[in-house]
Amino acid sequence: MGEFDFISRHFRPLAGEGAFELRNDGAVLSLPSDYELVISSDTMVENRHFLPIDPPETVGQKLLRCNLSDIAAMGAEPVGYTLNISVPLDHRYDEKWFAAFSSGLAKDQKAYGLSLLGGDTTGIEGPLVLSVTIFGRVLKGQALRRDQALPGDGVWVTGQLGAAALGLYARLGKLEDPSGKLMQAYLLPQPCLGLPLYGVVTTAMDISDGVMQDAGHIAEESGVKIILYASRLPFDTPVREVASEWEAVKLMGGDDYQLLMTCPPENEQRLQQICRGKGVKVSRIGDVRAGKFVEMLADDGQKLSFKTLGWQHF
Numbered sequence: 001m002g003e004f005d006f007i008s009r010h011f012r013p014l015a016g017e018g019a020f021e022l023r024n025d026g027a028v029l030s031l032p033s034d035y036e037l038v039i040s041s042d043t044m045v046e047n048r049h050f051l052p053i054d055p056p057e058t059v060g061q062k063l064l065r066c067n068l069s070d071i072a073a074m075g076a077e078p079v080g081y082t083l084n085i086s087v088p089l090d091h092r093y094d095e096k097w098f099a100a101f102s103s104g105l106a107k108d109q110k111a112y113g114l115s116l117l118g119g120d121t122t123g124i125e126g127p128l129v130l131s132v133t134i135f136g137r138v139l140k141g142q143a144l145r146r147d148q149a150l151p152g153d154g155v156w157v158t159g160q161l162g163a164a165a166l167g168l169y170a171r172l173g174k175l176e177d178p179s180g181k182l183m184q185a186y187l188l189p190q191p192c193l194g195l196p197l198y199g200v201v202t203t204a205m206d207i208s209d210g211v212m213q214d215a216g217h218i219a220e221e222s223g224v225k226i227i228l229y230a231s232r233l234p235f236d237t238p239v240r241e242v243a244s245e246w247e248a249v250k251l252m253g254g255d256d257y258q259l260l261m262t263c264p265p266e267n268e269q270r271l272q273q274i275c276r277g278k279g280v281k282v283s284r285i286g287d288v289r290a291g292k293f294v295e296m297l298a299d300d301g302q303k304l305s306f307k308t309l310g311w312q313h314f
């Protein structure tokens with residue numbers, strides 16, 4: 001199949017306003033004058049971030065949702081995205097696969113209110129590589145950041161943790177998952193968009209590499225120490241009940257795509273109100289102190305130590 005046929009069949013129907021049906025060299029994006037553009041990018045590589053056996057429809061949705069989660073972390077709303085695909089030359093991924101992949105994108109474009117603006121496709125002697133650059137908008141000066149946490153703030157997280165990391169092992173047949181909830185969390189993250197957090201939280205980021213590693217980024221950028229309490233991490237039933245050999249994955253695994261935030265005590269009620277209003281669970285899981293680095297404490301106050309802090313990219 002030719003590149004142009006491939007694009008017109010699978011991706012032209014996803015093109016939105018300013019994309020000129022993908023018939024030009026670029027797209028044109030306009031924003032209201034009181035907004036700023038937020039840009040973020042996330043790549044998924046076969047066998048590193050998704051499996052060839054995963055449903056193509058959910059691979060498309062996950063690709064978009066991981067990017068949407070970064071937009072949520074910046075306190076922005078999504079506008080559009082570009083998509084770059086490197087397709088293995090050995091035809092392991094066929095027309096049927098890409099049709100389903102693009103139907104997943106179409107479904108989530110509609111659900112989250114954004115559209116395709118452009119992209120590129122190439123052949124590759126290697127794994128399928130899927131890369132999205134996402135564009136969002138935020139009122140001028142109101143983007144959330146990682147460098148404003150202060151000693152005395154609480155550390156908060158939305159939703160539930162651990163299920164997606166365990167879900168990968170369920171997907172690989174290494175862990176029982178009778179309810180299917182673990183696998184579902186791995187296949188379809190739920191990005192936490194639309195919470196008006198500016199002026200309420202001091203920092204925000206999304207959890208992609210594990211709560212401890214990601215809390216470490218806030219600690220480093222803000223120049224503070226973060227203490228997390230293992231017993232306060234929000235775990236749903238199947239995660240809570242998993243055997244103790246899975247403890248490290250449960251506590252340190254990534255792929256949650258929940259928001260991690262720091263919030264001063266005087267804004268805690270407001271934060272809880274905002275989340276309740278959107279039907280989002282929010283839990284206080286730690287404290288910001290003076291110092292550096294991140295620690296996770298067990299119930300007895302002992303420091304927990306793990307071989308790695310979370311997902312390693314390299």
Ligand SMILES: [Mg+2]
Nearest residue numbers: 070073206208
């Ligand atoms: Mg992120």
